[in-house]
Amino acid sequence: MKMNWKLSVWMTRLVVSSAFCLGVSAAALADDSPETIKEQFGPVLKLEGKARKEINAIANILGPDSKMKSIDATDASGEMCMLETVSKHNMIHFSETPEKTHEDVVYFINPATFIANGLDVTKLPRHPKELGQMKPLQWYYYDGTYVEPHQGGQLNKEFVIMSVDVK
Numbered sequence: 454m455k456m457n458w459k460l461s462v463w464m465t466r467l468v469v470s471s472a473f474c475l476g477v478s479a480a481a482l483a484d485d486s487p488e489t490i491k492e493q494f495g496p497v498l499k500l501e502g503k504a505r506k507e508i509n510a511i512a513n514i515l516g517p518d519s520k521m522k523s524i525d526a527t528d529a530s531g532e533m534c535m536l537e538t539v540s541k542h543n544m545i546h547f548s549e550t551p552e553k554t555h556e557d558v559v560y561f562i563n564p565a566t567f568i569a570n571g572l573d574v575t576k577l578p579r580h581p582k583e584l585g586q587m588k589p590l591q592w593y594y595y596d597g598t599y600v601e602p603h604q605g606g607q608l609n610k611e612f613v614i615m616s617v618d619v620k
Contacts, residue, residue, distance in 0.1 A: 515535075520537060520538050520539055521535045521536070521537060521538065522535070522536045522538045523535060523536075524536055524544075524604075526546060526603060526604055526605055527549060528605065529602065529603065529604060529605020529606075530546065530548075530584055530602060530603045530604070530605065531548055531549050531550055531553070531554075532546040532547060532548050532549065532559070532603055533546065533547050533549065534546045534547075534603075534604065535547075540563060542563035542565075542610060542612075543561065543562055543563055544561045545558065545559070545560055545561070546558065546559040546561070546603050546604075551619050551620040552620045554584070554585060555585070555587075555589055555616070555618040556584065556585065556587050556589075556603070556616040556618070557616070557617060557618055557619040557620060558616065558617040558619060559587070559603050559614060559615070559616045559617075560614065560615050560616075560617075561595075561603075561604075561612045561614050562612060562613050562614070562615075563611075563612065564594075564611050564612065564613045567613060574594045574611070574613055575594055575596075576594075577592050577593055577594035577613065578591065578592075578593050578594070579593065579594060579595075579596075580593035580594060580595035580601070580612075580614050581593070581602070582599060582600070582602060583602055584602045584603065587614075587615075587616040588616075589616050589617055589618040590615065590616075590617065591615065591616075592613050592614070592615050593613065593614045593615065594611070594612075594613060594614075595608070595611065595612045595613075595614050596611055597609045597610045597611050597612070
């Protein structure tokens with residue numbers, strides 16, 4: 454069970470990195486040579502069974518009519534970001550090089566529901582101001598008043614933030 458979860462996170466990161474970081478679309482792929490496609494998407498093309506179905510399900514979420522927007526945060530943190538565009542207050546970051554950090558996947562969640570249900574988010578540990586300082590699976594509070602290192606800017610809104618170490 455643990456291995457399937459790790460594979461899911463890895464595949465999600467791979468799709469985001471491949472589809473958005475490389476800036477390719479289905480139309481662009483049609484114009485690429487087989488060698489280029491194999492080089493850029495080799496790990497995805499090798500997937501079979503449930504893994505292939507899962508990667509296709511994830512790819513369908515990332516289509517042009519999606520409510521998810523990609524943000525390239527690689528200059529700030531080496532991460533790709535998916536922002537939920539309805540509230541613009543939930544996002545997830547995926548490290549392009551998870552072997553170099555223990556902050557492979559970073560969740561940014563709107564704290565409103567937690568607060569409405571009685572959690573005093575200000576009592577959570579303060580979100581670190583530098584990369585690599587998060588303890589995996591520990592929730593942190595970010596008050597929006599300083600530069601958030603994964604995003605590379607001041608976000609001006611509160612989040613509860615947690616990282617997952619996949620590699």
